[in-house]
Structures are given as structure tokens and as C-alpha cells.
Amino acid sequence: QQQVKQSPQSLIVQKGGISIINCAYENTAFDYFPWYQQFPGKGPALLIAIRPDVSEKKEGRFTISFNKSAKQFSLHIMDSQPGDSATYFCAATNDYKLSFGAGTTVTVRA
Amino acid sequence: NAGVMQNPRHLVRRRGQEARLRCSPMKGHSHVYWYRQLPEEGLKFMVYLQKENIIDESGMPKERFSAEFPKEGPSILRIQQVVRGDSAAYFCASSPRQLSSTDTQYFGPGTRLTVL
DSSP states (O other): OOSEEEEOSEEEEETTOOEEEEEEEOOTTOOBEEEEEEOTTSOOEEEEEEOTTOSEEEETTEEEEEETTTTEEEEEEOSOOGGGOEEEEEEEBSSSOOEEOOOEEEEEEO | OOOOEEEOSEEEEOTTOOEEEEEEOOTTOOEEEEEEEOTTSOEEEEEEEETTEEEEOTTSOSSSEEEEOOSSSOEEEEEOSOOGGGOEEEEEEEESSOOOTTSOOEEOOOEEEEEO
């Protein structure tokens, strides 16, 4: 069964707009929630990550919001740029095994 | 400093053939993790290996799949008698030590296996 559920499957945003990707998890043992960015033909690369004792983490134009009681977390991409067009995966883990969401393909239109 | 290397990048096999996927970890890394990405799905953990040891193979299909990480040379994921359902992207990641949850996994570019 999928331990991390991600939505939407895809989204299109205009340059300068905000992209929002949502994830939900079931396993309360998870203690780390990274987001990965994947470009076509490449492997996933760590983008930003958060621990459950923090409600928000911001790095540049990327922000994670975390709601521990709801077991939900989301990625916000502010001022989206064409170079942000990629597939984004949320993940969760409590050891070396990452449980990934199904991915969201983001297309930023110039 | 080269990252995680995988080869081949693309592999085409006919049903019933064997597929061998190779992963060379980053320099200084002795731990390797294999993941499989089926179409329209996220990556799923398959196996964790150290040099000459399988640490966790809980995500490996029980039949036809095997993995090794010899003392010398790359880690190899082997799929015997491939079927169409094995078509996927296979990624490996490496680390210098056993990962805790907050450690970063460095992924290779993947091998895209197509079974005809």
C-alpha cells in the first residue's frame, strides 16, 4: 500500500505564479519529510526537507508547510520559473528507506 | 568528484532474457540502495547493500530478482527471465555510512528497462 499520497498528479502554472503540491501520510513513525526534484532523464535530487517538530521551512522560493495533527505536508513554489518545470516527489522516512509519493509534474509557462 | 553512476542508461530486453543493471556509488561510499520507479508511480525501495552484504531486501520481489555489491566493482541488480511488468526505471543511491532518516541519499540517473 502507498504510505505517502500526493496530489495533484500534474499542474500548470504561469511564470511568477505559485505552485502548491500536497502530501499526506499514515505512518506516525515517520520523522523526516524530504522533497525531491527530478528532471527528465535524471535521478531525483533533494530539494528541501523538514522534521515534524517544525511547522514551516523556507529555502529561497521553496517552502514546506507541515501539519503534524493532520499528517499532511505541502510544498509551495513561489514566483515559479520555467526552470522549475520538473517532477516533484514528496517522501517520508524514519530510517534509510524512503517512501515516495507518486509525483507531481509541474509545468511553468513563460 | 563523480556522482553515482549507473549503466546502462537504457536497456531493452525481450521477455525471458536477463537484465543486469550496474551502479557505481560515489567515491568513498560503501552503502548502496536500489529503488524501482514504475510508470506514473513514485520510487519504491527494493534493497540495501553494504560491501559483500545484503542488509535489507524487504522490497525485492521474491523471485527472479537478486542484488550484490562485491568487494570490488559496482553493485549489480540482476533480473532473470524478465517480463513486461519489469519495465521501469531503476535507481540506485549511495551513502558513506548507514543512513539515518535525516541523511541525504544521492541518486544516480537511473537505468530505464524496457521489456518487449
